[in-house]
Amino acid sequence: MSAEELRAAIAAAVLGAEEGFAALLGSVVEVARAIFGARAATIFLLDEETDELVFEAIAGEGAELVGRRLPSNTGLAGFVLVSRQPLVLEEIQNDPRFASDVAESTGYMPQGLMAVPLLYDERALGVLEVLDRPQNSSFSLSELELLALFANQAAIALDLLQRARRARAALDGEGELAAVSRLAAAAESAPREVGLPALEALADLLERVAGTE
Amino acid sequence: MEEALPAWSLPAGAVDGISLPTEWPERVTREWAFGGADGAGVRVCVLDSGITAGHPLVDVERAVKVTVDGNEARVEKDDQGDLSGHGTACTGIVRSLAPACSLTSVRVLGGSKGSGAALIEGLRWAIDEGFAVVNMSLSTTRRQFAPSLHELADRAYFRRTMLVASAHNMPVASFPWRFSSVISVGSHEHDDPFAYYYNPRPPVEFFAHGVDVEAPWLGGGTLRVTGNSFATPHVTAICALILSKHRELTPFQLKSVLFLTARNVATA
Numbered sequence: 469m470s471a472e473e474l475r476a477a478i479a480a481a482v483l484g485a486e487e488g489f490a491a492l493l494g495s496v497v498e499v500a501r502a503i504f505g506a507r508a509a510t511i512f513l514l515d516e517e518t519d520e521l522v523f524e525a526i527a528g529e530g531a532e533l534v535g536r537r538l539p540s541n542t543g544l545a546g547f548v549l550v551s552r553q554p555l556v557l558e559e560i561q562n563d564p565r566f567a568s569d570v571a572e573s574t575g576y577m578p579q580g581l582m583a584v585p586l587l588y589d590e591r592a593l594g595v596l597e598v599l600d601r602p603q604n605s606s607f608s609l610s611e612l613e614l615l616a617l618f619a620n621q622a623a624i625a626l627d628l629l630q631r632a633r634r635a636r637a638a639l640d641g642e643g644e645l646a647a648v649s650r651l652a653a654a655a656e657s658a659p660r661e662v663g664l665p666a667l668e669a670l671a672d673l674l675e676r677v678a679g680t681e
Numbered sequence: 682m683e684e685a686l687p688a689w690s691l692p693a694g695a696v697d698g699i700s701l702p703t704e705w706p707e708r709v710t711r712e713w714a715f716g717g718a719d720g721a722g723v724r725v726c727v728l729d730s731g732i733t734a735g736h737p738l739v740d741v742e743r744a745v746k747v748t749v750d751g752n753e754a755r756v757e758k759d760d761q762g763d764l765s766g767h768g769t770a771c772t773g774i775v776r777s778l779a780p781a782c783s784l785t786s787v788r789v790l791g792g793s794k795g796s797g798a799a800l801i802e803g804l805r806w807a808i809d810e811g812f813a814v815v816n817m818s819l820s821t822t823r824r825q826f827a828p829s830l831h832e833l834a835d836r837a838y839f840r841r842t843m844l845v846a847s848a849h850n851m852p853v854a855s856f857p858w859r860f861s862s863v864i865s866v867g868s869h870e871h872d873d874p875f876a877y878y879y880n881p882r883p884p885v886e887f888f889a890h891g892v893d894v895e896a897p898w899l900g901g902g903t904l905r906v907t908g909n910s911f912a913t914p915h916v917t918a919i920c921a922l923i924l925s926k927h928r929e930l931t932p933f934q935l936k937s938v939l940f941l942t943a944r945n946v947a948t949a
Contacts, residue, residue, distance in 0.1 A: 547730055547765035550796045551819035552855055553847060555767070556907035558893070565900035566766060587853045590822040607893055607907050609870055616851050 479639055486636065489629035490525070496622045497527040500598055503614065504582075507600035508574065511586070511622055512538075512545050513630075514594050521545055524594065524626070530575030538573055544583055545573065545595040552592060554584040554616060556607055574599055584615050586623040593626045703927060703934075709941040711875075715922035720779030722928070723921040726812040727775065727914070728803045729768030729819065731759050731788030738897040739773040746788035747803040754802035759788050766899045770906055771818045771914045773897035778874060778918035782925070785812065790819065797826040801833065804844075804857075808837045813924050816917040817846040817863075818910035820855035830857045838862035843924075843932045845917045847909040848885040859884050864920070864936060868892055868912040877916060879943035887939060889915040 493511055501509040508528035512521040520537040540546040548555055558580040560567050571577045578599040586594040596619050658666065691699070706713050731746065732739050746759035763769045772786055789803035790796055800821060807815045815837070834857050837844050846858035848865045858865040865884060868891025869876065878888040891912025898904045923938055924930060930938065940946060
C-alpha cells in the first residue's frame with residue numbers, strides 16, 4: 469500500500485467514525501425526546517479553545533440551530549456544565565426576561581426544560597437539554613435518573629466524536645502526524661533511487677522514535 | 682473561640698475546662714433545635730453564580746466575586762451579578778427559610794475556564810471570613826482540585842464553618858460533597874421545605890426538598906425548579922436556624938442535631 473493510499477485509508481476510517489458518532493448523538497436526542505414526550509432535545513458540545521457551547525445535535529423544535537455557538541459563561545447550559553449539576557426548570561414564562569434569553573438558545577420560547585451535564589471521566593464535555601416535557605404531569609426524581617442515564621450515553625458518544633475530530637485534524641493539519649504523512653507521500657513520488665532510501669530512512673527514524681518512547 | 686493551647690490531651694485537672702455550655706435535653710426535638718428561630722446573628726455564605734441585583738426575594742448583605750489570575754486570587758465587589766439564575770435561586774431559598782440570617786453571595790462561576798480555581802479560592806475566603814454555614818450547590822469532577830478541597834473542608838470543620846454541599850446522581854466522582862467533613866444533600870419528592878431525612882447509606886447524608894421548589898429567578902419573578910442544587914440551601918437554612926438558637930454548636934454537634942431531628946429519626 470502506498471503512503472497516499474495509507475493516508476486515504478486512515479482518513480476514510482476517521483471520517484466514517486466521525487459520521488457514525490454524530491449519528492449516534494442524533495439518535496440519543498431523538499430517543500430522549502420520544503421517551504419524555506418532549507418538544508425538543510438538544511446536545512451542546514463545549515469547544516474548549518473558544519470557551520463556547522456548540523449546538524451539536526437537535527431533535528424536534530429548533531433543528532436549524534445545529535452548528536450555532538453560545539458563550540459558555542452565560543445562560544443555563546453554561547451553568548450546568550460548570551457546576552456539574554443537573555437541573556429542571558418549569559414555568560419559565562413567569563420570568564419574561566429569562567424566558568427570552570432561553571429562547572435565544574432554543575429557537576423558541578419553552579415553558580420548561582431539563583438540563584444535565586455530559587460528564588466523561590473527569591471532564592465536562594457538554595450539556596443535554598430536554599425541552600417541554602408534558603406540563604400536566606408533576607416532575608419526579610425517576611425522570612431525572614432516566615435523564616442521567618441518557619446523559620451518560622451521550623457523553624460516551626461525544627467523547628468518541630471529539631477523538632475522531634482530533635484524529636482528522638492531526639491528519640489534515642500542521643501537526644507531526646500530518647508532516648510524516650506528507651513526507652512519505654513526497655518520498656514516494658520522487659525518482660526511485662532517491663525516494664526508496666528516503667522512505668527507508670523515514671521508516672528507520674519512526675522505529676527509533678517509537679522505540680525510545 | 683480559639684483555644685490558648687491546642688488540646689492534644691486531657692489532663693485530670695482539665696476536665697472542668699471542657700464542660701459544654703449547652704444544656705442538652707433528654708430528647709432533642711425540632712422545637713428545641715430551631716422552634717421560633719429566624720437565623721438572626723448567623724452569617725451564611727452562598728458560593729454560586731452570584732445574585733441578580735434588586736430581586737425582592739433575595740436581599741443580601743454583601744455580594745462579591747472571586748477571580749483567579751495565575752497564582753493570584755482576588756475577591757472584590759460583584760457588579761455583574763448572576764448570569765444563570767442558579768445563585769439567585771439558591772440564595773433566595775436560604776432567605777425564605779431563615780429570614781433574619783446575614784447572607785453573603787460569592788460568585789465563583791462565570792465560564793468554563795478557571796472555575797475550579799475560583800471555587801477553591803472562594804471557599805478559602807469564606808472559611809477565613811468565619812462564616813457559620815457555607816452553601817455549595819455545585820461540584821467539580823477535576824481530580825486535581827480534590828486534595829485542596831478536601832483540606833479546606835477539614836479546615837472548615839475544625840473552625841466551626843459548616844459546609845453544605847449538593848450530591849449528584851451521575852456515575853462519576855465529584856467533590857466536595859463526598860467528603861465526610863461536609864453535609865451532603867440529595868432530594869426527596871415531598872412538598873415540605875422543613876422535611877429532611879437522614880440517609881443511613883452514605884455518601885449522601887441527608888435528603889431535603891428538591892423537587893418542584895418555588896424559587897426566585899433572574900427577571901424578578903419565581904420559577905419551579907428541581908435538583909439537588911435546590912435541596913441543599915434548605916439544609917443550609919435549617920443549619921442557620923439551629924445555630925441562631927444554639928450558637929456554640931460545632932459542625933459535629935450540628936450534624937448530630939440534624940440527624941436527631943430528621944423526619945425518619947425523630948418520628949421513628
